[in-house]
Amino acid sequence: MSNRGSQPSYVKYLEKGVEYIRDNPEKAAIAGLAGLLLLGDSEEKSQYDIQFVIWDVEHGDSMFIDSPGENIVIDLGRHQNGFSPTDYLKQSGIDTIDWLIISHPDKDHIRDIVAFDDRYDISLYTRPDGAAKYIRHRQESVYPNDELYQNITGKFLEFEERRFSYHEPPIDRGQLRVYEFSLSPSELGMTPAHELDTDERGPSLNNLSILHVFEYNGFKLVTMGDLEEDGIELLLERSDVRRALRGTNVLVAPHHGRESSYSTKLFDTISPDLVVVSDAGGTEHSAVQKYSHQASGKTADRRDSDSVVRNVVTTRKDGAIYFGANSSDDYRVTID
Template structure:
C-alpha cells in the first residue's frame, strides 16, 4: 500500500513539492511555471483540500511565487522557513523592487505568513501526528556565511540568499528524500561538518539536486555521506544543468516507470524532460518512481 506520495511539479527554474502524507499533507516550496501553471491550482484540482505544513527552503522568488495563490486556498498550516531571511525580503520589497507589482504581491504574502511564526522554529517533526512521516531541517546563520546584515545594505545593494536554504530530510519507515533548496557547494560542505547533519542524511534514497543541478552547488563531499538511488532535478527546458552528469555518476540507478507503461533504469530524472516526478512510498519504506 502506498502510504506517502511525493510530487515534484514542473515549475521550471524553481521548486514545488507536494507530499501527501498518511494523515496530513506537506508542501515544500511554491515555485510557478512561466506558462502560468500553479501548484496550488493543481492541488485543488486533484482534491487536496488541506495542507498541514508549508516549508519554504528560502524566499527567492522562484521558490515562493505561488504563495499568493496558496494563501487564497489554504489556512491553518504550520509554517517553517529560515528565520533570518525576513529583513532581506523587506529590503528587496522596499528598495530594489518597489515598482514591480508582481514582487510586491509575492513578498507581501510571504511576509504575512512569516509574521505568524515569530521566532519559534516549528517543524512537522515536532509532532507524531503524521503517522511516522518526519521532516528535519538544518541551515546556516548569515554570520556563518559572511552575509552582510540587511540594515547595513545600501538601497541598491542585494545579497545572495541561496545559502540560507534549509537542508531538509523527509523520512518515512527507513525511506529518505533529501532536498536542499539552492544551497551552494561551500555551504553544503559547512553543513556536512556537523555530525548530526551527516547522521540525518545517511541512507538517502532520493536526492533532489540543490539549485536545480547547477555546477555551483555540486560537491563530491556530499557523496562521501550518501549513495542515492536516483537524483531528481527541477529545472527549465533549454537550461544547462551543468552538473547533471556528475550527479548521475554518483547514483546506483532506479527502475523508473513511464505513464505509458514502459520501464527503464535511470540515474537522474528532470522536470524539464520528464514532467511531473512522482514517488510512491509504501509502509515498508520501499518505493516506486513514475515520470511522464
Template sequence: MGNLKVRVWDVKHGNAIFVRTPNNKNLVYDLGRGDYSENSEDRSPLETLYDHYKIRDIHYLVITHPHRDHIDDILNLDKFNLVSLHRPVSLDKKAILQGISERDRPKFNKFFELDESFTEDATDSTTISNPDNYGGVKINVFQTEELNDNLNNISIFSVLQYEGLKIIIPGDNEYESLELLMERSDFRDAVKNADILIAPHHGRESAYHTEFLKLVNPRVTIISDGSLCDTSANAKYSSMSRGWRVHQKGQKVKRNLLTTNSDGEIYIDFGRNQEGKYLQIEIK
C-alpha cells in the first residue's frame, strides 16, 4: 500500500481539500473555488481534478455545511461519477435559501438536488467508515444537531487516521459546537494528539477553543482563508502547535502554522516507510 496524500487548495475564504487514499479512492472535502495567490475567482479545484488528474470518480464527498464558500464549485460535480455524499442532517431548506442571491441560487439548488438523491448516505453523529474501503484509512465523523440555528455549528467534523498519523477536518464548527463535542469521550479519543489540524472556521476567533487545541496538540495547523482579518486567531494556533519540518522552496523549515493566503496550496503525504511513521508537508 502507498501513503495517504492530501491537497489543501488555495480557495480564498473557503475550503476545498482533496484526499487520495492508499488504494486510490478519491475523497473530497468541501467545494470552495478561487485562488488567493492569483486573485482569481475562477479557479476550480474540480476542473483541475478532472482535466489534470484525469479523475472521473469521487468516491466520498463531504460538504461540511451548505454555506456558499463551501459549495462554490458544486456545478462542476456533473462531470464526475459521485459514489457517496455526506452532509449534515436536519437541514432547513427554506431557511437556507432565504436571502440567497439569484446568482448563487443554482449552486444551492444543486446542493439540495444532491441532498435529496443521496438519502441513504445522510451522515449522523455515530458514523465511522469501514477502513477496508479506503486502504486502511479510518474516518471518524461527528456532528452536533442541537445548534442548527447556526449552520457553522452543525458542520460535519472528520478525523482521518492512517498508520498512526491523524488529520482533522472540522468544517466551520465554532466554539459552541466544539464545547458540546468535547463532552463526548469518543470525540476526545478521536482528536487527541493529531498531526495536522485544519483550523475550524478558517482560523477565526469564533472557533478558537483552548481546551480543544490542548487536546488536539497538532504538529501543524493549516488555515484555509483569504486575507488576514481582525478576528483571526492565527497567532494562538501557532503557539499551540508543536511544529514540523516543511519543504519550502527547496529547504526544510520548521513551521507551526501554514495558511493558504500566504503559502498557497499545501501538500501532505503521510503513512509509513522503512524508518517508521512518515509525514511530509510541502508548499510550492
C-alpha cells in the first residue's frame, strides 16, 4: 500500500509534466495533459486532501484518484493520438497504483490495459461480474482476427484469472469511502454466453457497468461506466443505491453523455453541482443540454483565463478536468 507522503512532491510532478509537454507538444495539446500538471505551484495544490483527474481520451474513459491512502485508476481508455494515461502517470513520478477499477470491458475502457500491466502491480482489482464469458465468446467467434481486441481483452481475462483481493462495499480506504453497485446478467435478462450462436456478437455489456460513489468528507463524485437508462433505473429501485447517491456533487455522465443513458429518474435522487462528459465530438446523440438543466452550476477555474460558472464540463472542449477536495463545502474544479 502506498503512502501519500512517500510520493514525489507536486513540484516534481510539475517539473516532469513540463518536460513531457515540451517533448510531446502535439500529444499534450490534443489530450489536455495540463489537467494534472499545470495547476499552479505545490503550495496551491497541497491545500486539497484528495484529487481526481479525468483525462481526455476521446471516446473512452480514464480517471486517476490521488487519495490520502492510495492511488486509484478507474478505466483505461487511450487517446487516438497515442496519449497513454499509464505512460503519463509513470512519467509524472507515480510509481504505485494500489487499486484498479474497470467499470466494464468495452474496448474504449480498457485500451491502455496492456501498458498498465507492464508498469504496475496492484493489490485491489474491481471488475464487473459476468462479463468474462461474453468476452471469451467474442474473442473466439466474433473478433478472432482483430489483433487489438484480442490483445486488450486477453489482458483483461488475465486479470480475471488472477483475482486480486476484493472487499464488500462500502469500502473504507482511510477517509475515502467507496460504494460499488452492479447488476448481474441474470438480473438484466441477458442471454447466457454459452447459448449464443457462433457468429452472434451477443448482448451489450453496458449495463454490467459498475456504479461507483467516491465520498470524501461529504464530497461525492459518481461514475457509472456505460450504464444505460434501463440499467440505471433498475439500480435506483434499491434503497441502498439511492441512499449512497444522495448528496452527489459531481456526476460523470454514463456512456459519455449519450441520450440512451440519460435517466430523468436519476435526478429524483441527485441534484449535482456539475456533470462531466468524457467524449470526443461529433455525436448526434448527446444529452449534454439535458444534463445542463439538471445541474446547479459550479465555478470552474480556467488555467489560462478567468473562472467561469459551468453546469457541464466536457473533455472534448475543456481537456483534462481536475477536482481537488477537502469536503463537499471545499472543492475546486480546474479545466483547460
